Amino acid sequence: MEPIRFMVVSGFLGAGKTTTMIALAEHLNRTFGESAIIANDLGANLVDTSLTQTSGCTVAEIASGCICYQMDNTVDQIRRLRDKSGAVFVMSDIPGCGVGALDHVYHTLAREHGDEFTLAPFTVIVDPERLRMIMPERADINLPEELVYLLKLQLEEADLVVLNKCDTLAEGDIDRYVDFLKTAVPDVPVLCISAREKTGIDELAAFVTTRTSALKNFSVRDNREFEQAEAKLTWYNRRLFFKTLSGEKIDMNAVVDDLIEEIRLGLIERKRNVPHLKTFATSGNGDFNKASLIGVDYDIEYEQRFLRAHKNMRMIINARAVCESRPLARLVDDAVDEICERYGLDVQVFFTECFGMADEGR
Structure with a gap:
């Protein structure tokens, strides 16, 4: 062979x-x-x-x-x-x-x-x-x-x-x-x-x-x-599901934009940064949104955006941040709560992990 x-x-x-x-x-x-x-x-x-x-x-x-x-x-x-x-x-x-x-x-x-x-x-x-x-x-x-x-x-x-x-x-x-x-x-x-x-x-x-x-x-x-150097980084991974409370279709691109922006603002407030944050969201039928942020001072980059409105989406968030794990977890929670209130969304969280390379007990 x-x-x-x-x-x-x-x-x-x-x-x-x-x-x-x-x-x-x-x-x-x-x-x-x-x-x-x-x-x-x-x-x-x-x-x-x-x-x-x-x-x-x-x-x-x-x-x-x-x-x-x-x-x-x-x-x-x-x-x-x-x-x-x-x-x-x-x-x-x-x-x-x-x-x-x-x-x-x-x-x-x-x-x-x-x-x-x-x-x-x-x-x-x-x-x-x-x-x-x-x-x-x-x-x-x-x-x-x-x-x-x-x-x-x-x-x-x-x-x-x-x-x-x-x-x-x-x-x-x-x-x-x-x-x-x-x-x-x-x-x-x-x-x-x-x-x-x-x-x-x-x-x-x-x-x-x-x-x-x-x-x-x-x-x-x-x-x-x-x-x-490795000890400076924290890993954050989450899988969640959003759906509109009204059952109506909305612009989920705006939801992704604003969620990333809320995370960015939370990091800036704490004088922290995110060398890479990636999100992947899909509502099925081949329609998806892939977004990336390489720092709090940069614009969001898109591999692809949703082509049409949707009433729900599955989402994965991966972040590699220069931020302690507990504050990072809290600020992402706050960002999700703010977006749900702003757009009338319900959210189910299926998986979350947040850890620093130097955290005890890893």
Whole structure:
């Protein structure tokens, strides 16, 4: 049996890892062979899984922990995607601003399953806005210095750096960002894409299907700075169901907008931030809303908005915030209550989890 090609996609919160994996999978399905995506995170009820399913791509989910610490489960999922779905290329992201999968995942697979897996280049997605934090202008986007350190570590770990969202840059600016990356990580190739516009995906596909990981010696084991950086983040995940009390259809896009805005205002009031907040809402029949916020100072970005009015919607909220867990949980509760009162909605909550990496008892 031919080895299955496996790739980890890393990157900063909000850089576009999921959108990139979907665009790449769609391209590979046409040009290379059946591909599949593993959505991975520390919590359950993942927006990324729901979004990937709407694309028609094959998706599996590994929740409640990074693949770095679930290697038996990870190997089993890759084999299942190969055997049941015919996948010849599988890619997985890792949670949050994760660092360390090169050591924990790639080196383990090479050592213990070398005949079964071909390891594609360890790929790190960066976006222009976050990259400016470490460029000469040292942009202040209200994130702790510890998270800036995580971005630097991610670049060092990469076999390949992919500058995403190039459609938001002028041509001269693209050259400036690429030149900076080539200076920051001089031995690492850099590609430019727009996952949303699906430009540059053919070049990315050609790279990751014809090359393999250098398996660099890179580790964050016993790295105190890395532990302090991770401790700044809180994970929030919720699954809930809204319906109008009147039974009439309303503009659910406005409900999503205002809910995110209330969360934003709550964070600003507490002088906190959210490097990435994602929501996925659906009312069935293929109609859905996927929204994203990469900080309290930014506009909401939409993968898609509802095409028509609805009288109910199922919703998933995933947030990765620089905020203590208890205040974050309270402010989201307050935001939901405010929206229900404003729009005449009833809400049922089916699942909630909120935890910080440094919380006792995790």
